[in-house]
Amino acid sequence: MNSNDVIASVFKKISVFKNIETLYPEYIPENLPRREIQLRQLAEIFKPMMLSPGSVFIRAMIVGGVGVGKTATAKVFGREIRKFASEKGFDLRYVHINCHRDRTLYEVVSEIIRQIGAPIPIRGLSPREMMLALLNYVEKHDIYLLVALDEFDYFISTEGNDAVYFLIRVYDEYSDTKKRINYIFISRNISSLSMLDPTTESYILRHMVKLDPYTSDELFDILSYRRDLAFYEGTVDDELLKFIADSKGVDKGGEGNARSALETLLLAGQAADHEGVQKVTIEHVRKALGVVHSEVIRISDDINFLQLHELLLLKAIIRSLKKKKTVFVKIGEVEDEYNYICQLFGIKPRRHTQVYEYVNTLKHMGIIEAKVSGKGFRGRTTLISITVPLNELEMKVDEVINAKKELVDAS
Numbered sequence: 131m132n133s134n135d136v137i138a139s140v141f142k143k144i145s146v147f148k149n150i151e152t153l154y155p156e157y158i159p160e161n162l163p164r165r166e167i168q169l170r171q172l173a174e175i176f177k178p179m180m181l182s183p184g185s186v187f188i189r190a191m192i193v194g195g196v197g198v199g200k201t202a203t204a205k206v207f208g209r210e211i212r213k214f215a216s217e218k219g220f221d222l223r224y225v226h227i228n229c230h231r232d233r234t235l236y237e238v239v240s241e242i243i244r245q246i247g248a249p250i251p252i253r254g255l256s257p258r259e260m261m262l263a264l265l266n267y268v269e270k271h272d273i274y275l276l277v278a279l280d281e282f283d284y285f286i287s288t289e290g291n292d293a294v295y296f297l298i299r300v301y302d303e304y305s306d307t308k309k310r311i312n313y314i315f316i317s318r319n320i321s322s323l324s325m326l327d328p329t330t331e332s333y334i335l336r337h338m339v340k341l342d343p344y345t346s347d348e349l350f351d352i353l354s355y356r357r358d359l360a361f362y363e364g365t366v367d368d369e370l371l372k373f374i375a376d377s378k379g380v381d382k383g384g385e386g387n388a389r390s391a392l393e394t395l396l397l398a399g400q401a402a403d404h405e406g407v408q409k410v411t412i413e414h415v416r417k418a419l420g421v422v423h424s425e426v427i428r429i430s431d432d433i434n435f436l437q438l439h440e441l442l443l444l445k446a447i448i449r450s451l452k453k454k455k456t457v458f459v460k461i462g463e464v465e466d467e468y469n470y471i472c473q474l475f476g477i478k479p480r481r482h483t484q485v486y487e488y489v490n491t492l493k494h495m496g497i498i499e500a501k502v503s504g505k506g507f508r509g510r511t512t513l514i515s516i517t518v519p520l521n522e523l524e525m526k527v528d529e530v531i532n533a534k535k536e537l538v539d540a541s
């Protein structure tokens with residue numbers, strides 16, 4: 131086949147998808163079936179802010195396990211509440227911050243400033259000074275903010291209580307000003323709250339929206355809604371959705387994770403496309419279920435937020451583990467591999483202390499396991515391990531490295 135035919139055969143190939151991107155994890159759907167109660171709760175919590183903007187300072191929390199729709203619920207709520215505010219004639223902005231990516235107080239405050247497009251020159255300012263400038267800006271322009279801090283437990287453990295208080299007590303210091311910044315904290319569990327003082331903790335607990343893992347019935351409704359958006363009619367039968375829902379539903383022994391259910395549906399559709407057939411079959415679903423290792427999916431999401439050198443180090447860990455075929459590798463071996471990979475990419479490697487920091491970050495994010503060696507090793511050394519399938523993980527890491535490298539190269 132000549133090149134033109136090769137390419138044309140791909141472009142002209144029929145697909146079961148009419149809008150494949152509506153199944154991508156970053157897509158925020160119009161509706162969230164089976165989260166009506168929680169959206170209503172959020173609306174109740176923020177009602178005083180809508181009725182009399184500026185008079186109350188509201189901090190809510192969304193809590194739930196992996197893939198139960200925390201991020202999606204917050205974003206949909208933010209989108210809708212913004213519309214209501216503008217109908218009522220006030221300017222409410224929704225800001226969504228992922229604390230995996232923006233880990234420090236400095237990054238969080240500057241990200242708020244960036245997302246609302248405030249022309250505040252942040253260079254050289256401390257977080258406190260930036261916050262003051264931000265408060266002035268929103269006052270001057272009569273703007274209200276709803277700031278969602280996603281993966282909030284990560285922020286607490288990186289920055290500690292003081293930083294948290296700095297955010298949730300902004301108005302203690304400026305009590306006579308209008309309360310223009312409100313928060314939604316998002317977390318997988320509430321244990322990190324116990325680090326706060328009892329008054330703050332009980333305030334947040336009273337303003338908590340809990341998302342339980344999805345049951346099979348709930349997942350079926352979600353899958354069928356998302357199928358209708360993504361696939362041509364008649365290409366995915368209900369019984370396939372039922373099959374996926376049953377294997378993921380919390381009442382059937384699954385995790386109740388909507389992300390992995392949707393990922394399975396996406397992969398099954400792609401398998402059908404790959405074979406060039408016009409209907410998704412149970413075999414495609416089975417194959418997809420085998421591939422979707424929920425841990426890899428969870429980690430895959432987090433990987434998007436790693437910095438280039440953290441990614442290179444992660445790749446080094448994967449390669450060392452593959453080479454040695456052991457459960458653990460020593461940090462020294464990983465570092466050699468890392469230096470080698472940096473050389474391949476033409477990038478200057480970071481020093482040992484920095485590399486050690488990266489190991490801690492990856493450990494903290496639950497991507498790797500790391501421990502100090504006990505007996506049986508000469509001297510003490512850090513041992514590193516990964517529990518998810520290495521090939522899948524490496525593919526994902528490579529993908530993100532390439533994307534980041536293009537950015538670096540282009541700048």
Ligand SMILES: Nc1ncnc2c1ncn2[C@@H]1O[C@H](COP(=O)(O)OP(=O)(O)OP(=O)(O)O)[C@@H](O)[C@H]1O
Pocket residue numbers: 154155156157158159161162163164165194195196197198199200201202203318352355356388389392428431
């Ligand atoms: N009720 C729902 N209706 C439609 N889609 C949903 C629903 N709940 C979750 N989803 C979809 O499932 C996927 C996972 O949801 P989301 O990212 O919000 O989970 P999460 O709780 O934030 O997970 P994590 O703890 O990993 O951050 C997203 O693609 C989201 O759009």
Ligand SMILES: [Mg+2]
Pocket residue numbers: 200201202280
């Ligand atoms: Mg999330």
